[in-house]
Amino acid sequence: MKSTKDHRTNNVDTIEYKVEKTLENFHETEEMIKKTNDEEMKSALEAKNDRRIETLNNVKKEIIEEAMAQQNEYK
Numbered sequence: 001m002k003s004t005k006d007h008r009t010n011n012v013d014t015i016e017y018k019v020e021k022t023l024e025n026f027h028e029t030e031e032m033i034k035k036t037n038d039e040e041m042k043s044a045l046e047a048k049n050d051r052r053i054e055t056l057n058n059v060k061k062e063i064i065e066e067a068m069a070q071q072n073e074y075k
Helices: 008-035 039-071
Strands: none
Touching (some): 008 039
């Protein structure tokens, strides 16, 4: 991947994509948890979803920071 400067104009699209993919993965994993009888697998999948929740919380913070940056006109 090519390194780029901090172009904040596409941050909204990037953030939306991250949230969408994380939610898709979360829901797919929830379905897998329901279908498996393997307790070790369930535990691993639940841990993954816990990390996804943490990621979504971090993205929420990122959205707030982006909104503040836009209000301050990226100063």
